[in-house]
Amino acid sequence: MPASDHEFLNHYLACMLVASSSEAEPVEQFSKLSQEQHRIQHNSDYSYPKWFIPNTLKYYVLLHDVSAGDEQRAESIYEEMKQKYGTQGCYLLKINSRTSNRASDEQIPDPWSQYLQKNSIQNQESYEDGPCTITSNKSSDSNLLSLDGLDNEVKDGLPNNFRAHPLQLDSSSDPSNSIDGPDHVKSASSLHETKKANTGIIHGACLTLTDHDRIRQFIQEFTFRGLLPHIEKTIRQLNDQLISRKGLSRSLFSATKKWFSGSKVPEKSINELKNTSGLLYPPEAPELQIRKMADLCFLVQHYDLAYSCYHTAKKDFLNDQAMLYAAGALEMAAVSAFLQPGAPRPYPAHYMDTAIQTYRDICKNMVLAERCVLLSAEILKSQSKYSEAAALLIRLTSEQNTWKGMDSDLRSALLLEQAAHCFINMKSPMVRKYAFHMILAGHRFSKAGQKKHALRCYCQAMQVYKGKGWSLAEDHINFTIGRQSYTLRQLDNAVSAFRHILINESKQSAAQQGAFLREYLYVYKNVSQLSPDGPLPQLPLPYINSSATRVFFGHDRRPADGEKQAATHVSLDQEYDSESSQQWRELEEQVVAVVNRGVIPSSFHPTQYCLNSYSDNSRFPLAVVEEPVTVEVAFRNPLKVPLLLTDLSLLWKFQPKDSSGKDNEEVKELVTGEPEMIGTEVISEFLINSEESKVARLKLFPHHIGELHILGVVYNLGTIQGCVTVDGIDALPRCHTGKHSLSMSVRGRQDLEIQGPRLNNTKEEKTSIKYGPDRRLDPIITEEMPLLEVFFIHFPTGLLCGEIRKAYVEFVNVSKCPLTGLKVVSKRPEFFTFGGNTAVLTPLSPSASENCSAYKTVVTDSTSVCTALISSASSVDFGIGIGSQPEVIPVPLPDTVLLPGASVQLPMWLRGPDEEGVHEINFLFYYESVKKQPKIRHRILRHTAVICTSRSLNVRATVCRSNSLEDEEGRGGNMLVFVDVENTNTSEAGVKEFHIVQVSSSSKHWKLQKSVNLSENKDAKLASREKGKFCFKAIRCKEKEVATQFSEKYTFADIIFGNEQIISSASPCADFFYRSLSSELKKPQAQPSVHAEKQSIEDAVRLIQKCSEVDLNIVVLWKAYVVEDNKQLILEGQHHVILHTIGKEAFSCPQKQEPPEMELLKFFRPENTTVPLRPSVEQLSNLIKTSLHYPESFNHPFHQKSLCLVPVTLLLSNCSKADVDVIVDLRHKTTSPEALEIHGSFTWLGQTQYKLQLKSQEIHSLQLKACFVHTGVYNLGTPRVFAKLSDQVTVFETSQQNSMPALIIINNV
């Protein structure tokens, strides 16, 4: 800062004249220098070095280089000097006691090191630091320092280029320094040193410690002997002057001033052009004397006196309207008041304010105002009045916007930064204000071209804004940081800053985002160009939802080929459904259990072809060589601009395994780029629109076995040009590579890292947060396995309930390995069949058999209509063995092996499920390789068939005992079977009518004998909503047929209504029958708990139950005529009714159950009431079958004989397998009045009560006689029969079923 006229702080107080002892004539040299100094001070040519008082103190120093010069001579010259200038005015300084070549041996600390170290930094910040040094105590020494500096320069031998001097305070404004500087006095030796100092860092290497002491001593000597006495003297002089001036009373003085002020102004008209703020005094003006004295006092740290002097001076200047002087005095008054020890008076802050205002507004001297502000701010800060300091600093900046030139930016930046620091230093730190002002400072810095500082400011502000949710501000800061870092070539920082903008969900507009993205890409491009061989950079965009990554093993599903319909299997298009996946898992477990004879091996894991976040990914998945691995990566674009990914492919690592099995071989790690190992599919373009989520499916084709690790994706990230460009953003030069001229793009990668599920099993895992491994991206490539493809031909989508349809399945082995052990498993085995084992398989080609019936038929004679045709078959033939899983069905491959490339077509019959609606039926095909593989034992193929069924027939059947005696064999009794068939079809499907073509029975013990339905309508037709009833007679099979009780031999009896017999014991019909039977058996049956004491009772009960049991199964075969597309079609089908109990109605389809009403929750346990097991009355009443045999009408001549006796035979047959005691009571019960009326007219004759015992299945006939006295119609069914099991004591004596009215007509002849 240049010294100004209104103050004397920068004025020189003394001058040191230095000559070297090696000079030829040092004394002469001194006088020359002295003249020079005098010339400079008193010649008006030199405006700059301002001198405090006219007679400046001169101090003569003889510099003696010990290593070079003659000491004697120096001493003598010194003596000469002493005589000339007096002992107090001169000094002999000896330095360089050490020769320079010895310097390297000893390590003497560099005396300059603490000042020179910060050399480069301080050059920049000297603006900042400069004012600070003035404020402190040093300010008093500032004059000294500059003198000192000159002095030392000689010793040190720095080059004569003064601007490079590290300690220089005001290098720019002091050209006269070089004149003043005694560079021409420099000795030869110091020149020698100069080089060293220039090149090396070590300064003052030739100085020994004693030299240091000498220099120190010299300074002390100078200060005490020379300077201080000089100052004292000057103060005394000034004081005297002031006191003498007091003689002229101040008031008078000022009064005269006022009088003459008018005349004074024109005198200084020249000055006024420069300074309009008030008058200027000449340098030696008496008004300035007090100020001079104040400054001197200030210099010697006599602050008390200084303050009072400044105060007086201020008053004077104000009176004179000399505003500049007044401001200076005010400023210094404040400073000295602050510096006073013990602070007798409060710091006059308003002095400073006034001073600043005066400087700024009146004097328009910004430099001074600034100095004043900085001083004031420092003082306020030291008093921890930070907010005031900040306000001061900010006030100056806001004004400076318009201030001249480019400098103002830098100044305000500095001031703002200081203000920001003030805010954060406050008692309650104002962090946000700090940040805001930092940003402002950064902005000004960047305007001033100080990029590093700007970056630093923004980074500091960033700390406050980071992660606080102020996204707009954060983005702005990040963007600026990115920009600044980029221009400073700190590319990594730039990239990370831009990355932040893009990663966070920004609320910026689309155009802004596009600009950000482009800038980011541009910077990134530069980064990658810097290090083209480095690893690919990680890109932040687009987002990858790594947990949504799905991996699929295997080929894509082949689309339906003509009429062929491929198995649905698994594909990435299917949504995950935990329920269905559980079903598949169960199916697989079933089939594996069957293959391994009922035990699931412990190493079994369900096969997973598609891995997602729900599947079990804790094991390494297995992939088969030559089968593709598809990875679905879920991308999301968070931006409002579209992203274009090009050359998108997977990044992988492969560890091949030698097929010879040498494990100890060196593990070779390969990274992408060996297509003979793993083929990689590349997606050339993948566009993600703004804020869109999109999945990409990327494929790998493993050609070797080994371990594959999918690491991530690699792609070029680019954007689509043509979005709105934002001003200023486009300023960056665009670089066009030849490859992507449309848009800019960078190549980079993103890793796929999937976190496994959180572990929560052990206590340790529960208390800490641990995640399991997720290995879905690390498949093991195994050896070749067979691959099956299944096609369905003529597979229907809609069926009537119970309809039988023939379809074909084609099995193709598309791999290079033969496959075997093909099985299919389904939860609904009653839905389909491949035909029985014994059936002759005639794999007709599907097209040839299109119009044929699904059934195997035989043309029969129409005469034998009403009698049954009998055949028999065993259930084992149809794969329904005892204990085996009915769900697992082996597929009858011709040779049990399917060779590579071979295909087999098999017929398959389907039966529409009995319930109407949409059915989803899952098939799981299981197959194995012929070669046993250790890793993959089997493979599976899934198929889901969707079948829509519509209602067709509803069949109900009951069975009851026949009372007729016509049974020739007379044993076991006959049964009547009533079958109600109702057409429940609502004819939407164009079904015209149903024809019942055949009713077959299937049972171990019973068979249908003939139809007793004597309607003319032989071809039983049922139109919509019609109901028909059939009645059949069933008899027991011949004994020899029954003989083998447990040979699951079923007798089939067919009753035909047409002229074709469907062989019900042959393939499709019997298959479905057995399947429905087994599914029926599967239904849980309430098994009464067995208690030992009740054993006998239960036996009895079982016996009793048994006699009312019947295991007759009815199969109703039908044809439906359907009109579809103006064509008549014939559909066939069958329904099954399973009859268990006599008298109970059975249905073909399960009755819909009313959903049970919401029950109230019971909060107490229901008491376990163990009701003694009793057979129901109904069951008991079936023990004995009774029938009365009598003539239907009886003619009796009543006029001859008044009593008519009619013989009646009562047949009692024991239905049970045990002995039964029977009591027959013929006495009338006269309890009911109506019975009295009827029965009064006839009586039984003879024994009225019989007691008999009937052996198992025995038939006993009782001859009874009825006596009638009148003609009429009588009911003979009065005998009451009681029965009980003979080995039981009392219980279960029940009246047997009351036979139906047995009417007899008595006629009179």
Next chain:
Amino acid sequence: MAVCVAVIAKENYPLYIRSIPTENELKFHYMVHTSLDVVDEKISAMGKALVDQRELYLGLLYPTEDYKVYGYVTNSKVKFVMVVDSSNTALRDNEIRSMFRKLHNSYTDVMCNPFYNPGDHIQSRAFDSMVTSMMIQVC
């Protein structure tokens, strides 16, 4: 006629911020953010004893050349900051106070919404329209 209305959570992140001249949004964000220091200062200036019966309305936080910034703090330390055009002299302290009260009521409604997660950005349409009405009002 507010120019910018902001709701700031207890932890000093914005729950809602909206300003009318959308092109200069960043400036308002900075302004509101910086005003939080003054809010903090005003709250801490009040003694602990006074906190209970203190006035929610904080008054003028600071004026700038073009705008005046007013503050309001709920008992749960949620801050409302409103930036008002300096040229609009029609707005007295009382009007500002009533605007804040309205804002507070509306904010309370938002908080009462069982589907609103406290701490989330406010996306309520009712709140939005209320703020809009406050911005247009008296215009």
